[in-house]
Amino acid sequence: MVVDDHPMWRDAVERDLEAAGFSVVGVAADGGEAVARFGACRPQVVVLDLQIPAPSGVEVTETVLRQDPSARVLILSASGEQADVLAAVKAGATGYLVKSASREELIDAVRRVARGDTVFTPGLAGLVLGEFRRLSDPAADDGLPQLTERETEVLKMVAKGMSYKQIAERLVLSHRTIQNHVQNTLRKLQMHNRVELTRWAIEQGLDDDDE
Template identity: 75%
Template sequence: MVVDDHPMWREGVERDLTEAGFAVVASAGTGTEALARFPATQPDVVVLDLQIPEPNGVAVTAELVRQNAAVKVLILSASGEQADVLDAVKAGAIGYLVKSASRAELIGAVDRVALGDTVFTPGLAGLVLGEYRRLIDEPAGDSGAPRLTERETEVLRLVAKGLSYKDIAERLVISHRTVQNHVQNTLRKLQLHNRVQLVRYAIEQGLDTPGGD
């Protein structure tokens, strides 16, 4: 499913994906349309713009993942701002491309995301590392905030330097899949931290209910 509020851009992405052999089962121009069409079409991959009429791309990502944890969300946005990237990742997106990406980069990203791989650019790796450092340095403490292992940190640093997963695997003498798993684990931990924050907020506001786990 392709979600973008600019018809010409949306149609161009649909055309590129169709020509590459993907079946575009739905398209939408707003967050509301995307959420309405998702249950009936159940796409494997959603290519989603962040800046769409409400609910925005971050909120849509979170709701799609809540409805179907198997869906793969690839953000295709004009924004490369740190806050936007981190918000999308925390909401459950496993890929993030800026709209300056080439057609080949888009097709490659959809291919990888469809297989469950993470489209992790050097810039995104650097942002995630910075976010973990910020979490660890929070004066309020980080109890409940998941930490990165030494190997996960090492892998992210190498991604941030621009090394490919293949190069990292060769340098660390591990498999390509192991590198991929480390990268995916870092995303899951960041998403988990986001949920931990939400739970803390609910408890602080007296929104928690008894009987939950």
């Protein structure tokens, strides 16, 4: 399902996805339509703009995933702001692309998200990884669950754009194990205070990892 309040953009995304072999089972122009139509058509993947008439893309993400936890949400937004990226991930989105992404990048992201991968526009992943790092830092003992060494290792690879399949091959683990590591860490991230998290992320910058 494609959700965007700009008809030309929405139609273009729908055409590109169908040309790539996907079945677009629904479209919506605002949050209310998105929630109503999601229940009727039950898409496997929702390609969703954040800045849509209420309810917002973040609220739509939370709502549809409550209805169907197996669905995947790929955010396709004009915004690359730190607060927007973190809010979308905390709501349960497993992908975030900015609208400057190419058609090929969009199609690849939809395929990967459908498989259960977590996909970010390069650079934005560093923001999320930065918060994962903070959670895994024993010095930041503020009652939050800590990340394991394996979770941190996997998430560094995710932030560099590697697919779950590539990570599984590199670490000699199953695709399911990699997916579980990422989902466990996303759940840990979602437990954190959003305002404090966003302030910290802005102070740290997107990605200072030069590995």
